[in-house]
Amino acid sequence: MNQDDLLDVLEPAQRSAQKYIPYPRRKLSRSVVALLWLLRAYVLIAVPLVVYAFVKALLAGG
Amino acid sequence: MNGQDGPAGEVPREDMLRARDRLEVLKTRAQKRWLRLLWLLAGPGVLVMLGENDGPSMVSYATTGATYGVGFFVPFILLTFVMAYVVQEMTVRLGVATHRGHAELIFQRFGPFWGYFAMADLVFGNILTLVTEFIAIQAGGLYFGLKPVVSVGAGVALVLASLALRRYATWERTLLALAAGNLLFIPAAFMAHPDGAALAHALATWGPLPGGFRTDFVVLMLANIGATVTPWMIFFQQSAVVDKGLTRADLVQGRIDTALGALIAAVAAIATVVAAAPLFAAHADIGQFASGADFATALQPLIGHTGATLFALGMTEAGLVAAMTISTSSSYALAETVSARHSLNLDFHTGRWFYGAAILSTIFAAGITLIPHAPLLALTLSVNVIATLLMAPALLFLLILVNDREIMGDLANQRLGNIAGGVIIVAISLAGAVYGVITVFGS
Numbered sequence: 001m002n003q004d005d006l007l008d009v010l011e012p013a014q015r016s017a018q019k020y021i022p023y024p025r026r027k028l029s030r031s032v033v034a035l036l037w038l039l040r041a042y043v044l045i046a047v048p049l050v051v052y053a054f055v056k057a058l059l060a061g062g
Numbered sequence: 063m064n065g066q067d068g069p070a071g072e073v074p075r076e077d078m079l080r081a082r083d084r085l086e087v088l089k090t091r092a093q094k095r096w097l098r099l100l101w102l103l104a105g106p107g108v109l110v111m112l113g114e115n116d117g118p119s120m121v122s123y124a125t126t127g128a129t130y131g132v133g134f135f136v137p138f139i140l141l142t143f144v145m146a147y148v149v150q151e152m153t154v155r156l157g158v159a160t161h162r163g164h165a166e167l168i169f170q171r172f173g174p175f176w177g178y179f180a181m182a183d184l185v186f187g188n189i190l191t192l193v194t195e196f197i198a199i200q201a202g203g204l205y206f207g208l209k210p211v212v213s214v215g216a217g218v219a220l221v222l223a224s225l226a227l228r229r230y231a232t233w234e235r236t237l238l239a240l241a242a243g244n245l246l247f248i249p250a251a252f253m254a255h256p257d258g259a260a261l262a263h264a265l266a267t268w269g270p271l272p273g274g275f276r277t278d279f280v281v282l283m284l285a286n287i288g289a290t291v292t293p294w295m296i297f298f299q300q301s302a303v304v305d306k307g308l309t310r311a312d313l314v315q316g317r318i319d320t321a322l323g324a325l326i327a328a329v330a331a332i333a334t335v336v337a338a339a340p341l342f343a344a345h346a347d348i349g350q351f352a353s354g355a356d357f358a359t360a361l362q363p364l365i366g367h368t369g370a371t372l373f374a375l376g377m378t379e380a381g382l383v384a385a386m387t388i389s390t391s392s393s394y395a396l397a398e399t400v401s402a403r404h405s406l407n408l409d410f411h412t413g414r415w416f417y418g419a420a421i422l423s424t425i426f427a428a429g430i431t432l433i434p435h436a437p438l439l440a441l442t443l444s445v446n447v448i449a450t451l452l453m454a455p456a457l458l459f460l461l462i463l464v465n466d467r468e469i470m471g472d473l474a475n476q477r478l479g480n481i482a483g484g485v486i487i488v489a490i491s492l493a494g495a496v497y498g499v500i501t502v503f504g505s
Contacts, residue, residue, distance in 0.1 A: 020403075
């Protein structure tokens with residue numbers, strides 16, 4: 001089997017030439033953007049709380 | 063970059079290696095050798111699930127067993143693995159439908175603004191988790207009398223050696239063989255002489271739950287969720303499915319691979335709870351434990367030298383395999399973000415961004431663990447909690463992508479998948495909110 005025959009077993013989208021061509025950007029609806037912001041706010045509030053609890057536990061232990 | 067790193071006209075090594083793997087799959091499918099086909103196509107699912115049974119996860123399960131014994135958390139852990147299957151199956155569909163990694167899909171479909179947020183979550187979570195993997199390796203080493211610098215150094219060397227394989231299929235099979243070490247917790251559990259009736263009772267009644275609803279219960283609940291579903295798993299499995307070359311025709315095997323991984327990992331996780339349960343019966347004060355090694359040491363008089371040794375070995379293996387998969391997850395995501403080539407089939411020059419990310423993150427994380435007097439056990443549990451909190455936005459990106467009919471076609475999510483995904487996001491967010499309320503206002 002030659003090289004071209006071998007490469008034929010790949011779907012076109014699996015070959016490097018096509019795999020690295022980007023998809024077009026999609027339009028996000030307002031509700032999706034709102035949800036993304038909501039969860040972003042959630043992370044920005046929740047993660048510092050864990051860090052606070054961690055530091056508090058450390059200080060209490062030390 | 064954009065995949066144009068090779069000389070013009072030359073067929074990329076990545077394509078040639080993937081084509082050879084695919085040829086074997088096509089021949090096997092034509093011969094209708096279904097078990098061999100499953101063997102060829104399995105890997106990303108089992109690896110991601112056993113990879114997530116990592117150092118901090120096993121410490122969370124051991125802490126659960128030592129704090130609550132066999133009870134509520136046994137069926138709860140099973141439920142978290144059902145959750146993990148629901149989430150990871152979506153990544154398989156995304157991978158076979160688009161042949162793109164998760165990070166590049168987020169950047170391409172949502173744009174760089176949301177892409178960088180997603181990447182920030184991933185990098186933050188991955189670095190923290192990688193640190194805890196080396197904590198587990200160090201802990202296992204301490205049990206065997208190895209100095210931290212020796213065990214951590216050996217861990218780094220093995221992670222780098224795995225990258226030097228430069229062949230996805232070989233890398234995957236090597237890691238699968240290593241990940242089998244996760245099963246060491248099963249004989250360790252038997253050496254704890256578990257009460258079968260108590261296990262059956264726990265599964266049937268979701269109890270007992272000694273002490274009831276307290277702060278440490280919520281922390282352990284979040285830590286156990288974080289021990290099963292985390293953002294790196296989404297990025298890793300989708301990229302691994304693409305790197306392995308799975309197509310729509312392989313979806314059934316991809317799902318079986320994921321389900322099998324979830325089942326094996328759930329058994330190993332519950333075995334860890336059971337193995338550590340004698341500490342609960344003995345009223346051991348695990349608050350004084352500095353690392354996972356202390357679990358093995360404390361278990362020695364209760365489950366014997368062999369059982370404790372298996373426990374320590376399992377802890378080391380869990381950290382090592384996860385260090386390999388998590389650093390690779392970072393590599394895929396970073397290279398996809400900068401539109402560089404991303405595959406374990408690449409040579410070092412073409413894949414310099416890809417391999418560079420894994421090498422740097424590994425060395426950085428390993429270095430952190432060598433800082434003297436670092437509070438390693440507390441850090442380990444906190445990392446799992448953070449991983450859980452970061453999961454909610456990661457799941458939202460996943461759900462939106464898997465409902466995107468322009469890229470998914472007929473593989474887009476059905477109503478049941480969306481309900482399950484939505485429930486998981488709400489449940490994780492609520493658990494995080496309860497944790498926040500308890501932290502701020504006290505228990």
